[in-house]
Amino acid sequence: MDLIILVLMAALIVLLLGIYFRLSSSKTSEEARIRLEELPGTGKHSPCPLCGSLLLPGERVHSVVYPGKGDRLVEIYGCPYCYPPNRAHRRYCPSCKRELEGDELVFARLFESSGKVHVHVNGCRICMRRRT
Known part of the structure; x- marks a missing residue:
């Protein structure tokens, strides 16, 4: 019992x-x-991949997408808060977590899958050098 x-x-x-x-x-x-x-505004807030600031609707990450088919090269510079570079919002490489200096950028690959656009961040110039 x-x-x-x-x-x-x-x-x-x-x-x-x-x-x-x-x-x-x-x-x-x-x-x-x-x-x-x-936060002001409505909708989904997504973080900047470099500084982590939450982006309001309509705010975009400054990037350059090179033309081509399949995987395309992308250069990511930052959001309106961290680009141009400033001391208030420091930018870090999402891959190696190193602080980015000056106008340094991050490289990524853009591809489409199932009708959606995906971006895969490769890293900064230091990360890219280590992988080759």
């Missing part, structure tokens, strides 16, 4: 812990969603 009570108590504790963790994780995501909604 004591064993049955112990097993039931353990099951109850596991159930309560599961409910607690489920509620705490949804609260964290809810807080993040509310913080995004407090």
Whole structure:
């Protein structure tokens, strides 16, 4: 009889812990969603790949896409907050996490898959040199 009570108590504790963790994780995501909604404008906010600033609707990352078929080369310079370079929003390479100097840029590949455009960031000039 004591064993049955112990097993039931353990099951109850596991159930309560599961409910607690489920509620705490949804609260964290809810807080993040509310913080995004407090920003001016509406819609989806995406981060700049170089400085991490959240871009408002209509703000774009300055980049140059070279023409071609299949995979195309892309040069990424930064968003309106970090390009032109300034001390308020430092720019970092998404690949090696090194701080970018001056007008340094990041290289990427652009390709289409299932009708959607995808960008794969390769890295800065230092990252690209190490890979070859």
